[in-house]
Every structure is written in C-alpha cells, then in structure tokens.
Amino acid sequence: MNEIGLRRRATVHDVARAAGVSLATVDRVLNGRPGVRAATAEKVEAAIAEIGFQRDLSASLLARARDLKLTFIIPDGSNEFMASLADAVARRVGPALADRMHIETHRIKALDAHALARSLDALDIRHCDCAVIVAGEEPSVQAAVDSATRRGIVVMTLVSDLPGTQRRHFIGIDNEAAGRTAASLMGRFLPQGGKVAVIAGSLHLRDHSDRLAGFRAALGAEFPAIELIGPVEGHDERSETHSIVADLLERHGDLAGLYNLGAGNAGLVAALEASNRSGAIRVIAHELTEPTRRGLRSGAIDVVLDQNPDGEIREAIAAARSLALGGSGKAATDPIEIGIFLRDNLR
Amino acid sequence: MNEIGLRRRATVHDVARAAGVSLATVDRVLNGRPGVRAATAEKVEAAIAEIGFQRDLSASLLARARDLKLTFIIPDGSNEFMASLADAVARRVGPALADRMHIETHRIKALDAHALARSLDALDIRHCDCAVIVAGEEPSVQAAVDSATRRGIVVMTLVSDLPGTQRRHFIGIDNEAAGRTAASLMGRFLPQGGKVAVIAGSLHLRDHSDRLAGFRAALGAEFPAIELIGPVEGHDERSETHSIVADLLERHGDLAGLYNLGAGNAGLVAALEASNRSGAIRVIAHELTEPTRRGLRSGAIDVVLDQNPDGEIREAIAAARSLALGGSGKAATDPIEIGIFLRDNLR
DNA sequence: TAGGTCATGAGGCACGTACCTCATGGCGGG
DNA sequence: CCCGCCATGAGGTACGTGCCTCATGACCTA
Numbered sequence: 001m002n003e004i005g006l007r008r009r010a011t012v013h014d015v016a017r018a019a020g021v022s023l024a025t026v027d028r029v030l031n032g033r034p035g036v037r038a039a040t041a042e043k044v045e046a047a048i049a050e051i052g053f054q055r056d057l058s059a060s061l062l063a064r065a066r067d068l069k070l071t072f073i074i075p076d077g078s079n080e081f082m083a084s085l086a087d088a089v090a091r092r093v094g095p096a097l098a099d100r101m102h103i104e105t106h107r108i109k110a111l112d113a114h115a116l117a118r119s120l121d122a123l124d125i126r127h128c129d130c131a132v133i134v135a136g137e138e139p140s141v142q143a144a145v146d147s148a149t150r151r152g153i154v155v156m157t158l159v160s161d162l163p164g165t166q167r168r169h170f171i172g173i174d175n176e177a178a179g180r181t182a183a184s185l186m187g188r189f190l191p192q193g194g195k196v197a198v199i200a201g202s203l204h205l206r207d208h209s210d211r212l213a214g215f216r217a218a219l220g221a222e223f224p225a226i227e228l229i230g231p232v233e234g235h236d237e238r239s240e241t242h243s244i245v246a247d248l249l250e251r252h253g254d255l256a257g258l259y260n261l262g263a264g265n266a267g268l269v270a271a272l273e274a275s276n277r278s279g280a281i282r283v284i285a286h287e288l289t290e291p292t293r294r295g296l297r298s299g300a301i302d303v304v305l306d307q308n309p310d311g312e313i314r315e316a317i318a319a320a321r322s323l324a325l326g327g328s329g330k331a332a333t334d335p336i337e338i339g340i341f342l343r344d345n346l347r
Numbered sequence: 348m349n350e351i352g353l354r355r356r357a358t359v360h361d362v363a364r365a366a367g368v369s370l371a372t373v374d375r376v377l378n379g380r381p382g383v384r385a386a387t388a389e390k391v392e393a394a395i396a397e398i399g400f401q402r403d404l405s406a407s408l409l410a411r412a413r414d415l416k417l418t419f420i421i422p423d424g425s426n427e428f429m430a431s432l433a434d435a436v437a438r439r440v441g442p443a444l445a446d447r448m449h450i451e452t453h454r455i456k457a458l459d460a461h462a463l464a465r466s467l468d469a470l471d472i473r474h475c476d477c478a479v480i481v482a483g484e485e486p487s488v489q490a491a492v493d494s495a496t497r498r499g500i501v502v503m504t505l506v507s508d509l510p511g512t513q514r515r516h517f518i519g520i521d522n523e524a525a526g527r528t529a530a531s532l533m534g535r536f537l538p539q540g541g542k543v544a545v546i547a548g549s550l551h552l553r554d555h556s557d558r559l560a561g562f563r564a565a566l567g568a569e570f571p572a573i574e575l576i577g578p579v580e581g582h583d584e585r586s587e588t589h590s591i592v593a594d595l596l597e598r599h600g601d602l603a604g605l606y607n608l609g610a611g612n613a614g615l616v617a618a619l620e621a622s623n624r625s626g627a628i629r630v631i632a633h634e635l636t637e638p639t640r641r642g643l644r645s646g647a648i649d650v651v652l653d654q655n656p657d658g659e660i661r662e663a664i665a666a667a668r669s670l671a672l673g674g675s676g677k678a679a680t681d682p683i684e685i686g687i688f689l690r691d692n693l694r
Numbered sequence: 695t696a697g698g699t700c701a702t703g704a705g706g707c708a709c710g711t712a713c714c715t716c717a718t719g720g721c722g723g724g
Numbered sequence: 725c726c727c728g729c730c731a732t733g734a735g736g737t738a739c740g741t742g743c744c745t746c747a748t749g750a751c752c753t754a
Contacts, residue, residue, distance in 0.1 A: 009444070009740095011739095011740060012740070012741065013740085021703085022702065022703045022704070023703085023705090024702070024703060024704075024705090025702060027741080027742070027743080028702090030741090030742090031741095031742070035702080036702085037700090037701065037702090054445050055740090055741080056445075056447075056739090056740050056741070057405070057445060057446065058404070058405035058406070058408050058409050058446070058447065058739095058740080058741095059405070059409050059709090059739070059740035059741045059742090060740080060741055061405050061741090062403070062405050062406050062409060062708095062709050062710065062711095062739095062740080062741075062742090063708075063709055063740070063743080064709080064741080064742060064743090065708070065709045065710090065742085066709095095679075097356070098401055098403075177691065180691040181689060181691045183691070184689050184690065184691040185689065188536070188649075189535070218691060302535075308684065310681055314681065332442075334657055334658065334661065337655065337684075337686060339684060339686070339687075340687035340689075342528060342687075343531065344524065344527040344528045344531040356710095358711085359711065360710085368732075368733085369732065369733045370733085370734085370735090371713095371733060371734075371735090372731085372732060372733075374712070374713075375731095375732090377711090377712095378711095378712070378713085382731060382732080384730090384731065384732095387731075387732080403709090403711070405709095405711095406709070406710035406711045406712090407712075408739090409709095409710080409711075409712090409738095409739050409740065409741090410710070410713080410738075410739055411712060411713095411739080412712085412738070412739045412740090413739095
C-alpha cells in the first residue's frame with residue numbers, strides 16, 4: 001500500500017525512499033540525465049508507478065526558472081483562417097507568459113514545403129522546446145519534422161496531420177467527419193437532389209482530402225439523387241477561387257449546391273454575389289472568418305463548418321505544456337469539435 | 348518606465364522596491380492581511396500597476412502548500428445532461444489534482460431551491476474556496492449565493508445564470524442565441540411552414556426562458572408561416588415529457604416540428620418512436636446525451652443543440668483558478684459555444 | 695597495482711511566494 | 725511620562741523541483 005496515505009501527494013523524496021536510491025538518482029531518471037544503470041532506472045520507474053508519483057508542474061517550472069519556449073509556424077498569405085490562427089496565438093501570449101510559457105510565431109509562405117522545412121531546420125533547442133506546425137504531406141517537411149524531433153524539439157501538427165512522422169501530437173478536427181456532415185446538411189437542404197460542385201484548396205493537404213472522402217462517401221450512401229461536380233482545386237486563394245466559382249455558375253445554370261472544403265472564401269462570396277443567384281444555391285464552406293461571416297449574413301453561404309482556432313491554440317499550448325514536461329507520455333487533450341454555424345449562431 | 352526592462356518578470360521584491368516599502372508590507376497588501384494603513388496600501392497598489400506585477404500562480408500555490416478547494420453542486424435525478432456534467436467533473440479530478448486543485452461534487456435534488464440553498468449554506472470557507480452551481484432564479488438561492496460570497500467563497504454559476512447576485516462569473520452558452528438558432532434551422536427544414544410545438548423544462552429556469560424568447564423572436568421575424576404550439580412544461584422529466592409528446596402527437600395529426608428546449612429527451616424519443624411518425628416530424632432538442640444520441644441515430648431527432656459539458660467544466664476550473672488567486676478581478680474565460688449536432692458529426 | 699571511468703550519494707542553492715516571529719519606532723491616552 | 729497599540733521592517737523557513745558540486749566506492753584496463 002501507500003505509506004503516506006491520503007495526507008499529501010507523493011514527492012521526489014518519497015520516490016527516492018521507495019526505490020531505495022538517493023534524490024540525485026531519482027532526479028537523473030526523471031530528467032533523462034545520463035549516469036544511471038538501466039537496472040537502477042527501472043527500480044525508480046517502478047517506485048514512481050507504485051506510489052503514483054506525479055511531478056508537480058508548478059514546482060518544476062518554478063525550479064527551472066525559465067519559460068517553456070513554444071514556436072508556432074503558420075502559413076502566411078491571403079488565407080484568413082491562418083490569420084485567425086495567428087491572432088488566436090497572439091491573444092494567448094500574455095496569459096501564457098503568466099504560466100511561464102514564452103510563445104513565438106513565425107509566418108511562412110503558404111503551401112511552400114521547402115520554406116517550412118527550412119524554418120523547422122532553423123529551430124534550435126536552446127530557443128524552442130516545442131514547435132507547432134500547419135503542414136502538408138511533403139517529403140521535405142516530414143524529414144524536417146523527424147530531424148527537429150531528433151534535436152530534442154517536440155513537434156506537434158495543427159489543423160492537418162502528418163502521420164508517419166515523429167510528430168508527437170495532432171490538434172484538429174476529424175476532417176472526414178466534417179465532410180460527412182457537409183454532405184448530410186447538403187442532402188437535407190436539397191431533398192429533390194441536383195448538382196453540387198466541390199472546390200478544394202489542394203488535395204495534397206490531408207485535411208482537404210479527408211473532407212472530400214467523407215463528403216463523397218456520405219453523399220453516395222445517403223443522397224444518390226445528388227450529382228457531384230468536381231472537385232476543382234482553388235489553392236486556397238481568393239482570386240483563383242473567384243474565377244472557379246464564376247466559371248461553375250456560368251457552366252451550370254442548374255447548380256443547386258456548392259461545397260468549398262478549402263479556403264479562398266472571399267472569392268467565393270464575391271463571385272456568388274456578383275451573380276444574381278446568391279441565396280438560390282445552397283453553399284457550405286469551412287472556417288468562420290470575415291468572408292464566411294459576411295457570406296452567412298448576406299445569405300450567400302448557408303452553413304460554415306468550423307474548427308475553433310482559439311480552442312485549437314488553447315489545446316496546443318496545453319499539450320505542449322504536458323509534453324515538454326511529461327517526457328515520453330502522450331498528451332491528453334480535449335478533442336476539437338466541428339463547429340456548425342448558421343447566420344443565427346455566429347459568434 | 349520599467350527599470351528591470353524585459354529581462355524578467357516583476358516579483359514581489361520589485362514591488363517592494365518600487366513602492367519604497369518592505370517585502371512584509373507588500374505581502375500584507377497582496378494577501379489582504381491587516382496592519383497596513385490605507386495610504387501605504389495605495390502606494391503598493393500603485394507600484395504593482397506601474398511595474399505590471401503579476402503574482403506567479405505556480406509559486407503562489409507552491410508556497411501555500413495547499414490545494415485550491417472547488418465544490419461543484421449539480422442537480423441529481425433523471426436529467427442526463429446533469430449526469431454528463433458530473434461525469435465531466437469526475438474526469439477532471441485527477442488532472443486538476445496535478446495542478447493543486449481539489450475538486451468535490453455534491454449532487455442535490457433537481458429544481459429544489461431550498462436543497463441548493465442549504466447546500467450552499469453548509470459550505471465552509473475552510474473546505475471550499477469556490478463553489479460552482481447550477482441554479483434557477485429563486486430568492487432562497489440568491490440569498491444563499493450572497494451569503495456564501497460574504498463568507499469569502501467565490502460563487503460561480505454554470506449553465507443557467509443568476510444575474511443580480513454576487514456570483515463572480517457565469518459559464519454557459521448564450522441561450523437566446525441558441526433559441527434563435529433552433530428557429531432558423533426549423534424554418535429551413537420546413538419551407539412550407541406548419542405547426543411546431545415547444546416543450547420546456549421550467550420557465551423559471553433562466554436558460555429555458557431565454558431559449559424560448561430567442562426561438563419565438565426569430566420564428567416571428569423570419570418564418571411567419573410557422574405556427575407555434577405551446578410551450579408546455581415537462582419539468583425536465585422523462586415520463587412527464589413522454590406523455591406531453593404523446594399527447595401532442597395525438598392532438599395534432601399535422602404536427603410538422605417539435606422543439607424541446609429542456610431535458611427529458613428519453614421520454615421524447617420513446618414517445619416519437621412509439622408513434623409511427625418518427626422521422627416525419629422535424630425535431631430539435633438540447634444537450635448531447637444518450638437519449639438524444641439515440642434519437643439522432645434513429646432519425647427521431649434531426650438536430651441537437653449542445654453546450655459541451657467538458658468545455659464548461661474546463662472553463663469553470665480555469666475561472667476558479669484565476670478568481671481564487673487573482674482576487675477582485677474578472678475571470679477571462681473562453682466562451683462556451685453552441686454546438687450543433689446531426690447524426691453525422693456525433694462526437 | 696595505479697589510474698581511469700562510471701554509478702551513485704550527499705548536500706546545497708535557487709526559483710517566487712506565503713507566512714511566521716521579532717524588533718522598532720510612532721503616537722495617543724491615562 | 726509610561727504603557728500599550730499599531731504600522732512597518734527585517735529576516736527566516738517552507739513548498740517541490742532542477743541543477744550544481746563534490747565525495748565515494750566499484751569496476752575495468754594497462
């Protein structure tokens with residue numbers, strides 16, 4: 001049993017006593033410092049498990065007398081969701097500082113794998129304990145993630161995951177479920193069926209391809225009366241998306257629905273409103289930003305599926321905190337929900 | 348300006364130096380201990396403001412060598428949402444302990460103001476720094492809230508607010524917006540209009556009356572073709588709600604929609620499925636629980652509006668942390684969003 | 695066997711705050 | 725004038741962990 005009972009939490013002293021080693025050895029094990037035989041380390045681990053020792057985060061940070069250094073690497077450009085992610089980070093800088101976390105943000109060119117890889121390669125463990133990135137699945141990025149991990153930097157993915165790399169955690173929504181949700185709403189909005197066009201940013205982005213897969217699957221299974229057009233790639237850019245939408249409207253006079261699973265919504269809304277069919281076409285888009293808000297209010301967009309950037313940043317910071325101190329365990333974070341927004345529940 | 352520059356955060360030592368007083372005096376001011384003249388206290392406050400001192404939470408909790416004591420008082424009974432709130436609290440107990448927070452949960456009889464008031468009156472500041480309650484607007488409860496506050500206990504409201512009392516914070520959704528959202532969805536689901544019945548738990552609960560007000564307003568403004576029936580009160584109970592729904596179905600063979608803005612959804616789903624009209628009536632309910640999940644899956648319910656209990660508990664704990672230590676300021680917490688769930692984005 | 699490496703122990707200081715005791719000096723009342 | 729109350733200062737210890745130095749003994753190798 002537990003000789004300290006319920007009176008107080010276990011401390012490193014208790015661990016040392018239980019393992020029959022000195023405080024210094026416990027400390028070496030806890031902080032992964034060299035100079036401990038495997039057998040001894042195991043004894044310590046066993047003692048930790050037995051008495052249920054949990055490192056005191058407050059004391060730990062206090063003792064280090066240094067801030068946890070977090071670096072967010074976020075795509076730059078016209079993608080407004082990325083801007084709102086960066087804003088969300090900025091809002092956390094102050095409060096995080098009160099929790100001994102120092103946050104930096106780097107903006108890099110969007111959809112540029114090599115720029116991201118270079119940025120990751122430039123990270124120095126002395127100035128960055130943890131990096132949070134928004135990345136597509138490109139070999140150069142994957143290599144840079146693993147290299148940074150080898151240098152001791154904890155890497156986490158945000159919005160779009162990089163399975164198969166050494167990234168320690170992913171923060172974002174279930175994008176396949178988001179696609180299914182879009183399909184389900186679209187199906188209900190169009191009980192008579194009709195043509196629905198799909199626009200993506202880039203199918204090399206895992207979040208986009210996952211959404212498409214979910215949308216297709218749910219549509220096929222539940223709403224066979226709907227005919228799918230596309231997907232067309234708009235590269236998350238305003239002007240490109242604008243011309244794509246204009247073209248779709250021109251070519252399909254009977255277009256009943258539009259699902260933009262990528263960004264570039266300013267172009268989408270502009271093209272819709274320039275036509276006289278805004279409001280006559282059911283439109284579903286992603287991410288609650290200025291353009292999609294405007295679209296919801298004007299009636300150009302019916303539903304916006306969203307991943308709350310503030311929530312994502314909050315969870316990213318919480319995960320970084322637990323990972324950077326917890327060592328090898330997994331971070332247990334609250335899942336990010338798929339938000340559904342209509343004109344009436346805009347936040 | 349700030350003589351310590353950007354090199355490190357300000358500490359109590361810096362405050363003492365800036366105010367020209369001793370550490371002991373700063374400490375007395377910071378912790379509200381007696382023995383400081385008003386003029387001196389003001390000097391200290393001014394110094395704190397000037398150099399932007401922020402008490403180090405970690406060090407503070409460490410030095411106290413005691414846990415922050417939090418008590419949740421949650422209604423008992425057949426209301427499954429309250430059960431999921433309690434579950435959410437239970438899930439946080441462990442992690443919170445690692446952050447030096449000791450959490451207790453009291454379950455009391457639902458909709459029983461005097462039981463809640465007694466429970467609040469029984470709280471002792473020695474065993475409870477902060478109480479989080481789910482309460483209706485009843486004079487006895489309001490008095491108990493103010494009394495507890497006078498005893499030094501920070502009281503926060505959850506789910507349903509108590510404006511006009513000394514409660515320090517409210518955690519929950521914007522219920523009027525939730526009602527408007529329900530109306531907007533219902534209107535879109537019923538483009539031809541029709542009869543829509545409304546069921547509430549109790550209109551003495553502020554969250555319920557707010558939802559009703561929002562629903563009514565949005566329906567009236569945007570969907571005049573919809574005829575509203577009710578509201579009928581089901582007192583958040585399964586059996587009562589069951590008979591209400593059965594009765595509505597029997598009396599209105601042409602019922603097109605149903606909005607249950609309270610609990611008792613197990614009864615609602617059972618009554619719908621017992622009839623042969625499940626799926627033919629558009630149904631919107633609140634709170635993602637076992638009954639509403641089942642309803643969504645079976646098609647008996649179309650949409651569930653939800654307030655994420657885990658998020659609410661997380662924010663409640665965060666707010667308690669900042670309030671119990673921050674003193675007189677306001678807690679800045681992330682807003683709780685109105686979740687919208689269909690069969691396809693069930694979490 | 696001497697010198698070297700390595701695992702471990704012992705102990706101390708630091709982090710920023712809370713809280714305690716004791717000393718000191720001012721000031722008013724009897 | 726002296727006693728006592730009060731505001732304040734001075735300084736200490738403690739919280740749990742991180743990190744440092746130094747000592748000690750075991751073991752290996754030349």
